[in-house]
Amino acid sequence: MYKVIISNNEIGYIENIEEFKTKINTDLYSEEEKEFMAYYTINVEPEYKTVFVDKKTNSDETEILNKIKENSTITYLAYEITLNNEEKAYVSTIEEAEQIVEEMKQEIENEDVEMTLGIVQKYTEDLDSLKLSEKEEVEQNINTEIEKAVEIKESSINGVVLATKPVKETYISSRYGDTVDRNSGHKGLDIAAPTGTTIVACGDGTIKYAGWYYGYGNLIIIDHGNGVETYYGHCSKLYVSKGDTVSAGDKIGAVGATGDATGSHLHLEIRLNGVYINPQKYLYK
Numbered sequence: 001m002y003k004v005i006i007s008n009n010e011i012g013y014i015e016n017i018e019e020f021k022t023k024i025n026t027d028l029y030s031e032e033e034k035e036f037m038a039y040y041t042i043n044v045e046p047e048y049k050t051v052f053v054d055k056k057t058n059s060d061e062t063e064i065l066n067k068i069k070e071n072s073t074i075t076y077l078a079y080e081i082t083l084n085n086e087e088k089a090y091v092s093t094i095e096e097a098e099q100i101v102e103e104m105k106q107e108i109e110n111e112d113v114e115m116t117l118g119i120v121q122k123y124t125e126d127l128d129s130l131k132l133s134e135k136e137e138v139e140q141n142i143n144t145e146i147e148k149a150v151e152i153k154e155s156s157i158n159g160v161v162l163a164t165k166p167v168k169e170t171y172i173s174s175r176y177g178d179t180v181d182r183n184s185g186h187k188g189l190d191i192a193a194p195t196g197t198t199i200v201a202c203g204d205g206t207i208k209y210a211g212w213y214y215g216y217g218n219l220i221i222i223d224h225g226n227g228v229e230t231y232y233g234h235c236s237k238l239y240v241s242k243g244d245t246v247s248a249g250d251k252i253g254a255v256g257a258t259g260d261a262t263g264s265h266l267h268l269e270i271r272l273n274g275v276y277i278n279p280q281k282y283l284y285k
């Protein structure tokens with residue numbers, strides 16, 4: 001028989017080395033354990049020594065196999081779904097991954113948004129750390145991202161996102177195009193709010209102007225780039241100065257009734273290359 005030695009420990013006896021080596025290859029892991037396995041590595045190489053033994057000595061194959069298994073590591077293969085080159089989810093089979101990407105690509109095309117999906121092979125010894133997901137769950141998540149992208153697309157003007165309401169709406173006191181005193185056609189949107197109500201930037205940009213400007217009273221102009229500007233008129237307070245950089249949602253001023261204003265309100269304008277745009281196309285829809 002052969003004595004099997006693992007890491008200088010005598011583990012037991014086997015009858016046939018070749019048969020045993022085959023068993024290591026085929027029987028070490030069950031079919032269940034092999035499901036997501038890419039490969040396994042045996043970290044200790046068993047040594048075999050020819051020995052003469054008593055005929056009552058039994059083979060210890062099962063025990064030895066278990067010992068080898070204890071000293072081995074499994075590497076699993078999972079499939080990472082990437083969205084815009086960032087990790088999104090992991091699934092266990094390439095079929096699932098391909099189905100998800102194919103179905104979601106169709107959805108992205110239908111909604112006409114800029115998003116890219118990909119599949120990356122991921123080898124790991126710790127399958128649990130990857131948190132495998134079900135196909136439905138992944139698709140639901142990606143659909144949420146698509147919806148967000150659609151929302152951003154719909155609130156974009158010439159590539160500039162104007163998605164933040166400058167004041168929490170109380171009520172719209174005058175709409176774009178309304179006939180107002182001494183004017184035919186209102187060039188902005190009037191949002192009534194108490195004096196002192198915080199005004200925030202509709203989108204990212206740079207302060208182009210912050211000061212008194214004729215009928216506008218205290219006026220803030222934000223340059224958002226790409227020819228897009230927003231105007232905030234009749235402010236009671238200005239919290240920004242020319243040249244300041246602001247992000248969507250940053251406090252820029254307070255509602256008031258300065259300049260030509262009969263009541264406290266924000267006069268909001270959006271201009272694209274100097275042309276007036278109805279703010280309600282993007283905000284307070």
Ligand SMILES: [Zn+2]
Nearest residue numbers: 188189190267
């Ligand atoms: Zn107005």
